[in-house]
Amino acid sequence: MNQPAILALEDGTVFEGVSVGAPGLSVGEVVFNTAITGYQEVLTDPSYARQLVTLTYPHVGNTGCTDQDDEASRVWASGLIVRNVPRRPSNWRNQVALPQWLAARGVVAIADIDTRKLTRLLRESGAQNGALMAGDVDVAKALEAARAFPGLKGMDLAKVVTTPASYEWRDGQLDLDSNTFVQAEARHHVVAYDFGVKHNILRMLAERGCRVTVVPAQTSAADVMALQPDGVFLSNGPGDPAPCDYAIAAIREFVAARVPTFGICLGHQLLALAVGAQTLKMGHGHHGANHPVQDLDSGRVMITSQNHGFAVDEATLPANVRVTHRSLFDGSNQGIALTDAPAFSFQGHPEASPGPHDVAPLFDRFVASMRDPGFGVRDSGGRQ
Numbered sequence: 001m002n003q004p005a006i007l008a009l010e011d012g013t014v015f016e017g018v019s020v021g022a023p024g025l026s027v028g029e030v031v032f033n034t035a036i037t038g039y040q041e042v043l044t045d046p047s048y049a050r051q052l053v054t055l056t057y058p059h060v061g062n063t064g065c066t067d068q069d070d071e072a073s074r075v076w077a078s079g080l081i082v083r084n085v086p087r088r089p090s091n092w093r094n095q096v097a098l099p100q101w102l103a104a105r106g107v108v109a110i111a112d113i114d115t116r117k118l119t120r121l122l123r124e125s126g127a128q129n130g131a132l133m134a135g136d137v138d139v140a141k142a143l144e145a146a147r148a149f150p151g152l153k154g155m156d157l158a159k160v161v162t163t164p165a166s167y168e169w170r171d172g173q174l175d176l177d178s179n180t181f182v183q184a185e186a187r188h189h190v191v192a193y194d195f196g197v198k199h200n201i202l203r204m205l206a207e208r209g210c211r212v213t214v215v216p217a218q219t220s221a222a223d224v225m226a227l228q229p230d231g232v233f234l235s236n237g238p239g240d241p242a243p244c245d246y247a248i249a250a251i252r253e254f255v256a257a258r259v260p261t262f263g264i265c266l267g268h269q270l271l272a273l274a275v276g277a278q279t280l281k282m283g284h285g286h287h288g289a290n291h292p293v294q295d296l297d298s299g300r301v302m303i304t305s306q307n308h309g310f311a312v313d314e315a316t317l318p319a320n321v322r323v324t325h326r327s328l329f330d331g332s333n334q335g336i337a338l339t340d341a342p343a344f345s346f347q348g349h350p351e352a353s354p355g356p357h358d359v360a361p362l363f364d365r366f367v368a369s370m371r372d373p374g375f376g377v378r379d380s381g382g383r384q
């Protein structure tokens with residue numbers, strides 16, 4: 001028999017449903033994601049640490065779960081909130097059904113609640129703090145826990161989710177015929193900062209000929225330089241970018257030394273902070289796989305995968321930074337490039353895991369900048 005579960009929001013709203021994961025209490029910021037596929041990638045994306053994710057798509061778990069789709073070695077989202085989990089998953093890659101997968105990993109999850117109502121509420125109020133409780137439920141306790149969560153603003157989580165030690169990564173994409181990850185030949189050495197890196201980013205670097213050394217978030221610039229990288233990659237990650245002073249200081253040194261640098265999501269925000277700009281907390285953020293973003297150089301509109309609750313404040317960008325991409329949903333900043341150093345970054349997810357592949361060529365641009373650091377740099381007479 002299904003155990004009861006509740007979701008309590010800090011504004012006092014309580015949803016009642018059934019448990020589809022582990023029993024227990026879990027708190028975090030409640031955000032909605034509008035992607036139709038990719039629930040396993042969302043749950044294992046470290047950028048969702050301390051967040052309770054509701055999916056607007058009503059049927060979640062249809063294709064089950066498989067180890068190969070994990071974006072990290074564990075589930076990082078604090079909990080899952082859905083309308084309906086099908087009784088039986090069906091897919092040739094399925095290894096285990098979503099509720100068993102969640103329970104085995106200790107993840108609290110609720111189903112059978114009105115996720116449309118919840119999403120409308122979050123859209124109006126902005127992301128709220130909340131508490132999920134499954135098994136022995138107690139509304140008063142859950143409300144108290146929701147209100148006690150301090151919120152993500154000011155929270156440095158990159159150093160919490162990062163790898164404890166550096167490691168090498170060589171796996172390219174999954175070859176479905178042999179069911180193995182392709183090993184590509186390495187031509188460039190990339191040092192990737194793990195602020196909460198997703199595996200598909202590392203795969204996309206590897207398949208483009210990069211040997212990747214993944215390093216902990218607090219690795220100093222000097223220690224990275226000692227590894228003699230051809231390029232530095234700044235990963236996605238959870239929490240507020242502003243308190244990550246160690247990363248901001250290191251990035252300043254890579255920019256000054258003109259090391260080709262590429263940042264995604266939190267990495268994008270950290271590059272902006274390193275050049276002196278500011279970031280701000282958004283209302284309900286961007287979490288989905290169909291967000292239109294304009295490439296301001298070409299005018300082309302790309303459909304992108306998004307997952308962020310903070311954004312770069314364009315008004316604070318210094319003169320040596322140009323805006324390269326903008327969201328067509330709300331006009332917020334989606335990409336920057338330095339005009340005097342080979343450094344650029346993107347707010348959305350070019351690794352699109354899950355999502356469309358329109359922005360994947362940004363990885364090629366990073367590789368091009370390692371071959372020729374003048375690539376894309378305006379003030380050095382380099383190529384565009």
Ligand SMILES: NC(=O)CC[C@H](N)C(=O)O
Pocket residue numbers: 047235236237238239240241264265266267307308309310311
């Ligand atoms: N996916 C990410 O890297 C998210 C970046 C940051 N934590 C934000 O919410 O904006």
